[in-house]
Structure formats: C-alpha cells, structure tokens
Amino acid sequence: RCSVSSTRIGHEQIRLASGGANRGITISSLKEADQLAFILGFGGYVPDRIMTNDDWAELVDTDDEWITARTGIKERRFAADDQSTLDLAAHAAEKAMEDAGLTAAEIDEIIVATDTPEAYTPDTASFLQHRLGCREVPAYDLGGSGCAGFVQALDVARARMLLQPKRILIVGVELISRLMSWKDRSFCVLFGDAAGAVVLGPEDGRAELLDVVAGTDGSKTEILTLKTGGTRYPFNAESLASGAYQHLDMDGRRVFREAVHRMSTAVEDLLENTQRTIDEVALVIPHQANKRIIDAVGHKLAIPEERVYINVQDYGNTGSATVPFALWEAKETGRIRPGDLVAVTAFGAGFHWAAAAIQF
Numbered sequence: 001r002c003s004v005s006s007t008r009i010g011h012e013q014i015r016l017a018s019g020g021a022n023r024g025i026t027i028s029s030l031k032e033a034d035q036l037a038f039i040l041g042f043g044g045y046v047p048d049r050i051m052t053n054d055d056w057a058e059l060v061d062t063d064d065e066w067i068t069a070r071t072g073i074k075e076r077r078f079a080a081d082d083q084s085t086l087d088l089a090a091h092a093a094e095k096a097m098e099d100a101g102l103t104a105a106e107i108d109e110i111i112v113a114t115d116t117p118e119a120y121t122p123d124t125a126s127f128l129q130h131r132l133g134c135r136e137v138p139a140y141d142l143g144g145s146g147c148a149g150f151v152q153a154l155d156v157a158r159a160r161m162l163l164q165p166k167r168i169l170i171v172g173v174e175l176i177s178r179l180m181s182w183k184d185r186s187f188c189v190l191f192g193d194a195a196g197a198v199v200l201g202p203e204d205g206r207a208e209l210l211d212v213v214a215g216t217d218g219s220k221t222e223i224l225t226l227k228t229g230g231t232r233y234p235f236n237a238e239s240l241a242s243g244a245y246q247h248l249d250m251d252g253r254r255v256f257r258e259a260v261h262r263m264s265t266a267v268e269d270l271l272e273n274t275q276r277t278i279d280e281v282a283l284v285i286p287h288q289a290n291k292r293i294i295d296a297v298g299h300k301l302a303i304p305e306e307r308v309y310i311n312v313q314d315y316g317n318t319g320s321a322t323v324p325f326a327l328w329e330a331k332e333t334g335r336i337r338p339g340d341l342v343a344v345t346a347f348g349a350g351f352h353w354a355a356a357a358i359q360f
Ligand code: UT7
Pocket: 061, 062, 063, 066, 067, 070, 071, 146, 147, 185, 186, 187, 189, 224, 250, 251, 252, 253, 255, 256, 259, 289, 290, 317, 319
C-alpha cells in the first residue's frame, strides 16, 4: 500500500504517511477536540430524462442482456438540452445548503469535483459561486481525477478546516452525456448525468467525518484516459475528424482489477486508522461504476450484500457524483440511520483512490 495520507481533525494525531498507513510521521495534539469536521447537509439531483438499455440498443450495437450482465446498469439519466453542468451542481448544492439550514451567504469555501466542467476555463466553481449568490469566498475545481474527485475533495476540505474552521460546500457533478461519443458502445452505455453535494462545517452536525485516506498510482495513467485536449495531444482538426476528442481510452479489465483492489484496500486502511472493524460498518458506499466491481469489493471486505449500497442499476456511472448522490439517497430513503458508521470509497482515472469514514 502506498501514498496514504491520514489526518484526524480534533483527535490525538495526524499521520503524514507515505508507504503505508501505519508508517507515517505522527504529530500529536495539533488541534483541540472541539475542532472536528461534520457533514451538516446532503443534497442530490438527477435530471428527469431516463435513457434505458433498450433506448441504447436503438442507437448502437448493444442490448439489455449484455449491459445488465456486464455492468448491472438498467437505466441512466441524461440532462435536458438546456441544462449544463452548472444547473446540475446548483440543484444539488441548494438542497445540501437547505438541509444544513444555511444560506449561501454562510458558505466559506466551494469545491467542485468534476471531469465534465461548465467551461474549459474558468472552472465550474466560479460559475457556481455566482449562481448560488455566495460571498467572494475561495472556490475551485478538482478535475481530472475521474470518479475519485469528490472523496479527494473531502480530504482537501478537512485539511483546510484544520487551518481555519469553516463551512465548505463540496459538489460532485458530471454531465458526461454532452461530451462523450454516442457511437462508441464500449463506454457510452456505462455513464449517466447527476450531481451530489455536502456542506462540511465545524458544528456538531449529524455526521462526523472521522477519517479520509487517499492515494495515487501515476504509473497507470494509460488505463483510463481521455487524451485529446491537453498539451500532449492537442485538440486539432485531425482529432475532430477522427472523434478522438470524445474517445475514452479504457482498459476495462485492468480498471476493473485496480478498482476492486484499491477501493477495498482503502476501506481496510480506514478501519485500521479509526480502530474499527468491518462488522461495525453499517453501510459501505462504493463508487458506482459497475455492479460486478461493487460485488467484488463487498466480497473482499467480507461484508454482507445488504450492507453495500448499490444504485448503479438506476443511474449508471455518474463519475464524481456517484458517492455524494448515493450518500444523499441512502439518507433520504432511510438506509442510513443515526448511529451508523458509513464508509465511502472511490477510484478514478490517474489511477486515484480515496475513502472516508463517516459516523452518523
Ligand atoms: O469511470 C470509468 C470507470 N470504468 C470502469 O469502471 C470500467 C471497468 N470495467 C468494466 O466495467 C468492464 O470491463 C466493462 C463493462 C467495460 C466491459 O466488460 P468486460 O466483461 O470486461 O467485457 P470486454 O471488454 O472483455 O468485452 C467483451 C465483448 C467484446 O467483444 P469481443 O471482442 O469479445 O467480440 C466487446 O466488443 O463485449 C463487446 N462489447 C459490447 N457488446 C455489446 C463492448 N461493449 C459492448 C456493448 N454491447 N455495449
């Protein structure tokens, strides 16, 4: 295991680890016990338009049987033509602020995790700050880390709160249907559009962020990459003609293996850091890319199926939105109850992974 960072706010120690969860530098008593990170509110949004597997079968050479057997996905939601990433993000953010009982004026920082931003420049967070009517607070995107972005943002936000207790709005959002190729059956059937959000704050809220672990293995950039558009492979007439700018290079089987390994190991690291056992975890919420990946993570963690959250059948892979949307949905539908320990875990292009322990 490598590159594990672990920072426990308000508790005895902070580990700055590289090379293993238990081999880091320990700095004691940096913060007093009252400076904790709580999730104060949750929000989620999916567009109304439903795209079923049969709908896809009319457009590309696929069928419901293949998609269901290989991925578990039955349908996904796609944004309306007049919606953009900002619209999805704003819906989820407004719900999270309302759930937290906070107005936009009370938000001190904004982080948006997305790989399908409102514009190439500036970032989605700039648009969102203005749309929500927030003060002139720091706002920035975490982009390019695929589906791990939201959980990485939890890690960043928690570290920011170490310096100064504040209320941080974090949104995970993707509007991938607008940017992907609708002709490439090997990945168009996998994705959907959605947004999820949380508000973090220092007040005693309904869910304490106990710990976050995160890591990166940059030797595997090639297994999941949309190359075109950067300086290495600039967007040009040739990439436009070939469609390369919409083509996700994905070694599906390697991504699958890495995803299972990294998401389950990250949860094990969390349990070690927080001195909990898997039996104490009421619900694991893994990134929703593929039901087979989720089942394999549950199997590796030796946790019964009913304690693993799955909604990939309804929404497909919504990138950075899967984890915050699932958190919101699980809470709304009573799958998470007061007192529950919840572990969220995600992976993404990079290859990145991140996981968080949340005590409700
Ligand atoms: O954020 C993105 C994260 N990405 C992932 O999480 C992907 C992880 N990997 C996976 O989920 C799986 O690898 C896939 C679902 C992408 C693919 O499943 P697989 O069992 O690994 O299938 P495969 O790639 O080995 O493809 C098997 C066959 C191929 O045909 P041949 O070469 O065996 O004749 C594909 O051309 O399935 C074919 N195929 C399809 N057939 C019907 C690929 N896509 C489709 C499709 N419909 N949509």
